[in-house]
Amino acid sequence: MNNRDDDIIVLKDLSKIYGDGVQVRALDGISLRIKAGEFVAIVGPSGSGKSTLLNMIGLLDTPSQGHITLKGIDVSRASPDERARLRNQELGFVFQYHHLIPEFTALENVMMPMLIANKSKAEAHLRAEELLASVGLGDRLHSRPNQLSGGQNQRVAVARALANDPSIVIGDELTGNLDTKSSQLIYNLLRELNRKINQTFILVTHDMTLAEKTDRILRIVDGKIVCEMKRVGEDFVTTDYCERAE
Ligand SMILES: Nc1ncnc2c1ncn2[C@@H]1O[C@H](COP(=O)(O)OP(=O)(O)O)[C@@H](O)[C@H]1O
Numbered sequence: 040m041n042n043r044d045d046d047i048i049v050l051k052d053l054s055k056i057y058g059d060g061v062q063v064r065a066l067d068g069i070s071l072r073i074k075a076g077e078f079v080a081i082v083g084p085s086g087s088g089k090s091t092l093l094n095m096i097g098l099l100d101t102p103s104q105g106h107i108t109l110k111g112i113d114v115s116r117a118s119p120d121e122r123a124r125l126r127n128q129e130l131g132f133v134f135q136y137h138h139l140i141p142e143f144t145a146l147e148n149v150m151m152p153m154l155i156a157n158k159s160k161a162e163a164h165l166r167a168e169e170l171l172a173s174v175g176l177g178d179r180l181h182s183r184p185n186q187l188s189g190g191q192n193q194r195v196a197v198a199r200a201l202a203n204d205p206s207i208v209i210g211d212e213l214t215g216n217l218d219t220k221s222s223q224l225i226y227n228l229l230r231e232l233n234r235k236i237n238q239t240f241i242l243v244t245h246d247m248t249l250a251e252k253t254d255r256i257l258r259i260v261d262g263k264i265v266c267e268m269k270r271v272g273e274d275f276v277t278t279d280y281c282e283r284a285e
C-alpha cells in the first residue's frame with residue numbers, strides 16, 4: 040500500500056492481542072485508510088474491538104502487530120516525544136463521560152488545553168468563547184458542569200476537544216449516557232462542525248441511527264472490519280465485500 044497525500048490515517052494489518060495467559064485477539068488484521076476531513080462511524084457489537092481500534096488511532100495504546108501512519112508519520116517508529124506531540128497537537132478526544140473539571144466553568148474547561156499548550160490567556164479566552172458559541176452554549180460560558188445538562192456537558196467536552204484545533208477528533212460512545220434526542224442533537228452538531236472546519240471525525244457508536252449521520256460506516260465484528268457503507272446523497276451504499284462477509 041502506498042500512502043496517498045490525502046490519507047490522514049493509514050492502518051496496515053493492525054492486530055492487538057491482550058493477555059499473557061488467556062489471550063484475546065481484540066483486533067485481527069485491520070487495514071484501513073481514512074482521508075482528511077472524513078466523517079466516519081465505527082459500529083459493532085459490544086466487545087468487538089471498537090474502543091481498542093479507537094485507542095490505537097488516538098495513540099492511547101500500541102498495537103501488537105501492524106502499522107499506524109498518522110499524517111504520514113509511522114507512529115510505531117516514532118519516539119515517545121513525537122507520539123506525545125501528535126496526541127497533544129493533532130488529536131482531540133471525547134469520551135462517554137465528559138471528564139470536565141467540576142470546579143471550572145464551561146469557559147475555563149475549554150480554555151484549559153490551550154493554556155497547557157502555552158497559548159496566552161487572552162487568546163484562550165477568545166477561542167473558548169467562539170467554540171462554546173459554535174456548540175450552542177454562548178449563553179452558558181460561566182456555568183459549571185453541575186449547572187448543565189448531560190447533553191450540554193458533552194457539548195462543552197466537544198468544544199474542549201476542538202480547542203487546540205486537532206486534525207483528528209475521536210469520540211468513543213460520546214452520547215452513551217444521553218437520551219435519544221440529545222444524542223441526535225450532538226451528532227447533528229458534529230456533522231455541522233465537520234463540514235465547516237474540515238477536521239476528520241471518527242466516532243464509535245453502537246447506534247445505527249447515529250452512525251447514519253456520518254458519511255462512512257465501518258462495521259467491526261471479532262476485531263475485523265466485516266462491512267463498510269458509504270454515503271451517496273441521502274442513502275448509504277454497501278461495499279461489495281459485505282456480502283462475502285455475511
Ligand atoms: N485492557 C484489556 N485487557 C484485556 N482484554 C481487553 C482489554 N481491553 C479490551 N479487552 C478485550 O478486547 C475485546 C475488545 O474490547 P473493546 O475494544 O473494548 O470492544 P468494544 O469497544 O467494541 O466493546 C474484548 O473481548 C475485551 O474484553
Ligand SMILES: [Mg+2]
Binds near residue numbers: 089090091
Ligand atoms: Mg468500547
